[in-house]
Amino acid sequence: MKLDVRANTTPEKVGSVQLVLKNENGQVIRTQVEINGPYALGGNVGTDFTGIMLTPGKYTLEATPFSEILARGTAGQSLTVNFEVRDGMISGFTLVNADTDSVIAPLKDGDVIFLSRTGRNLDVIAQAMPEKVGSVRFELYNAQGELIRTRLENTAPYVLGGNTGMNYNGLNARPGKYTLKATPFTGIMAQGRAGQTLTVNFEIKRRAPEDPIRVTIYPNPALEGYIYIECVADLSGCVVQIFDDQGNLVIEQELNEEFLNQIDISRLKEGIYIIKLLEEELGIEIIERIVIE
Missing domain, CATH: 2.60.40.2550 (Immunoglobulin-like)
Structure with missing residues (x-):
């Protein structure tokens, strides 16, 4: 030029x-x-x-x-x-919700992202200067410094998770600390001269301490052999325990879904049971009585 x-x-x-x-x-x-x-x-x-x-x-x-x-x-x-x-530079990052393809906020160094507010399906757009460059290379590292994702984008918008036009693919975000780097190049496929790299460090958490937690356990009474545990926050990794009316532990199960989990209670007899759900990071301690008919 x-x-x-x-x-x-x-x-x-x-x-x-x-x-x-x-x-x-x-x-x-x-x-x-x-x-x-x-x-x-x-x-x-x-x-x-x-x-x-x-x-x-x-x-x-x-x-x-x-x-x-x-x-x-x-x-x-x-x-x-x-x-x-300079050949080019990455001037900033933008965090987007890939389910709605809407902008959440700029992603800056030191930011903390709460999944209870943003949702889990997130993506990141890199803003290049000039707006169009040959290509942009993304590198995402975990807290141990391990490279966990790379992506090359040859056309704008330059998106960490990839995209079709303004439809962002998204990434299944998990709690943890991350480092994201993006580098522009004068040629496609990260060829040519490299421009200025932008690096941000950020953390993903399940929820903010001040955010309310609402857990719903249903149906009650339970009639179909299953109960469901639903929460506005990510429950994966939490453990649910079910006790009979004598205090005996009859079911212990780790939840592996994000917001809605199904528990098989078909082998339990009719009666009154106590369900306990505890997760320290989320601040959840739920004890609820449920009737099985």
């Missing part, structure tokens, strides 16, 4: 403007003297700017007005700017 820089003068018309471009080592790599406005570093024909090719790096540009043409006469006040050219 060709770029150009125009020097703005006061007054609008001067005798000439000399533009000097230096690299980060202080070497002059281009000198341009303009006698007619607009005063462009790369030259121009009217408002058609010629432009110059700038490779990635740091530069210093100095422009000086003169009272006469060809940088002669009295020199005015120079303006100097330092700038950097």
Whole structure:
């Protein structure tokens, strides 16, 4: 891509403007003297700017007005700017709900995500600058530093879990600590020059401490040989215990579904039972009486 820089003068018309471009080592790599406005570093024909090719790096540009043409006469006040050219960069991440394909919030370093508020099916979009680059490579690491997911995206939007247009595939998010990196490239399939990588560290938790927990156990009385345990938070990994009226443990089962679990009670006799559900992280301690008929 060709770029150009125009020097703005006061007054609008001067005798000439000399533009000097230096690299980060202080070497002059281009000198341009303009006698007619607009005063462009790369030259121009009217408002058609010629432009110059700038490779990635740091530069210093100095422009000086003169009272006469060809940088002669009295020199005015120079303006100097330092700038950097990059191939591309990832400017930010956006967290989305892949079930509704809706934006939740920007994903920033140090964020904590509560699944009770966001849902489990999440995805992350990387914002590139410029908006379209050759490709973006994602790398997702767990708390132990192990690489658990990589993805290459060649077209925008650049999505960690992949997408079809604005329909995001999503990821089955699990509680834990994670590090996400995204790097833009000038070519497809992570080829060409790499741009600036963006890295964020974040944590996923099942719920916020202040969020209410509502657990429903039904039907009661139980008639069909099954009961269901439903919760607004993820119950996978919780243990449910069922005791008879003598205090004997008759069923102990680890829940493996997220929000709705089925418990087989078909082998239990009719009577009154106590169900206990305990999960320290969620702050759940449910004790409920249920009748089996």
